[in-house]
């Protein structure tokens with residue numbers, strides 16, 4: 001019996017539509033290889049939604065997403081909306097959809113392919129073989145705590161609350177242990193327990209949940225120390241779990257270790273199988289419309305969707321393998337090409353990946 | 360007429376006393392070269408104070424510090440006190456003295472000496488010539504905002520408040536512009552203004568203060584982007600200013616770019632000339648008492664004291680130059696020695712620096 005999955009597609013802004021188009025080609029290739037049918041439902045998020053619907057997150061988009069099995073997002077944002085008030089900014093749509101769909105678990109793999117080591121700012125011996133996963137809490141903490149702004153006799157005051165409920169910590173930590181168990185069985189929990197009360201609760205919950213995962217080696221690390229160690233010797237890390245703001249910073253630092261964020265995917269998961277998948281890179285307005293963006297990150301995001309939302313591990317591996325094969329063979333888009341090499345277009349890169357899937 | 364300065368010396372824990380001893384030898388050498396007299400007043404902070412006085416920050420220490428012109432600190436902490444309750448932990452003493460003495464401006468230089476490039480995890484072309492300064496707000500934000508911890512029917516809740524008053528932002532930003540003006544005249548202000556209310560106020564104040572420094576080029580950058588850019592191309596940065604928690608993370612990341620935190624000093628300044636000076640590295644309990652710790656960071660911290668608290672620019676430069684000369688000549692303590700080189704002791708390193716000052 002053939003399976004059917006509905007995917008809400010949010011091309012977004014800038015290079016978003018271009019890279020999404022190619023990821024969809026790859027998914028259509030998967031349909032031919034596996035007994036599966038995908039239905040694509042297009043909707044708007046971010047700048048294009050502000051222009052078209054007057055809000056970065058239209059209700060219709062949320063409704064479509066809720067009726068679907070997963071969401072595939074390109075990228076949002078651009079200079080056009082940069083000076084808008086907060087409620088009319090693209091990233092407000094992104095934060096809104098995370099919260100509305102309960103996407104609390106952000107999975108950010110950072111891996112170094114052998115054929116790409118020269119792109120990194122780090123020495124070859126430091127980055128060769130790096131393969132880590134940052135798991136960031138995505139719907140709590142400073143991002144969603146109470147914000148205040150008021151005037152006093154001595155000028156203005158502004159505040160944000162970093163707040164965590166035990167259950168919010170517990171669910172992300174469990175997810176992280178589950179992921180670590182399927183990877184290198186080493187989990188680093190990052191906090192600032194020597195200063196923050198929320199970190200002390202975080203650490204307590206981690207220690208409690210750890211009892212259910214005796215096969216996973218657990219380490220606590222302070223966020224400042226982690227920021228150092230990530231770049232001193234990244235290979236010491238397997239899976240990292242941390243709260244929202246620390247995760248924002250550390251996952252980006254970890255991405256940049258590889259030197260090629262044009263290749264890194266992400267998943268933002270809710271309870272159950274539902275998730276939103278998007279490349280780590282932004283909307284890159286400077287190269288939008290030129291057909292030269294690197295579609296790899298979005299294609300690998302689609303592979304994460306196959307794995308985490310649809311349980312199609314084999315197809316996910318096939319896509320990943322095809323990507324590695326094409327990169328190994330020296331095919332490069334402009335962002336990762338050495339100056340003298342010839343760079344391929346967005347479409348050519350995807351075509352080569354699809355061809356490799358059929359080999 | 361000879362000048363006299365009183366220095367409160369806090370050797371602290373672990374390797375603290377060893378590196379402090381050598382920094383004091385260097386200061387005594389300065390006394391011989393310049394028309395100045397230093398009076399050293401010893402006091403306790405951190406673990407040694409917990410053991411001796413039952414508190415990490417004895418009142419007597421604060422009184423001595425207040426009566427002096429500057430404070431020189433070794434390092435605090437160690438496994439012995441790691442499981443103590445918060446009020447009996449060494450770092451509580453550190454946070455306490457920062458707040459009590461109004462040390463709101465933390466200056467953290469990160470520089471790459473040519474002769475040290477091989478120690479870095481980054482490629483030579485990326486780090487050669489790196490010379491940046493992270494200026495971290497040190498007495499506000501999440502560190503000192505209200506903390507809560509309570510139980511509900513659904514488990515525990517914990518929170519920390521990230522709060523900034525306009526005047527707190529203004530004074531650190533002014534300081535940063537002043538520092539940038541004496542450096543490369545480029546200031547990067549780091550925040551998360553697309554998410555945090557406190558960052559929006561931060562950015563507003565920065566833009567206002569910037570009018571008084573038209574000669575300094577200002578850029579705003581988001582913290583996640585800065586964490587990436589620091590390791591992609593650190594030479595784009597000259598002076599960075601940011602709030603307390605972001606500064607904790609980014610200053611440590613910036614330090615590690617150089618690969619040798621055994622060499623990096625710091626200054627924590629109050630209004631006026633008063634400051635506390637300490638190496639960036641910790642108390643390194645594993646090598647304490649062996650006489651092999653690198654005293655360079657503490658010696659360079661003493662040089663910052665000469666410059667920022669005593670206005671002795673020439674003497675500060677002499678110390679810095681002597682340090683560079685000795686390192687250039689290949690002298691290495693164990694932490695920065697290549698395996699086959701012979702490492703010198705803490706005392707030998709300081710002796711060589713003092714000898715170079717007299718050349």
Ligand SMILES: CC(C)[C@H](C(=O)O)[C@@H](O)C(=O)O
Nearest residue numbers: 091092094095248553554583
């Ligand atoms: C755009 C911004 C609000 C967002 C975040 O901080 O979460 C982005 O940096 C990310 O990591 O997805």
Ligand SMILES: CC(C)[C@H](C(=O)O)[C@@H](O)C(=O)O
Nearest residue numbers: 194195224450451453454607
């Ligand atoms: C020990 C700790 C509380 C402290 C901080 O976070 O400020 C340290 O990391 C530092 O940077 O001086």
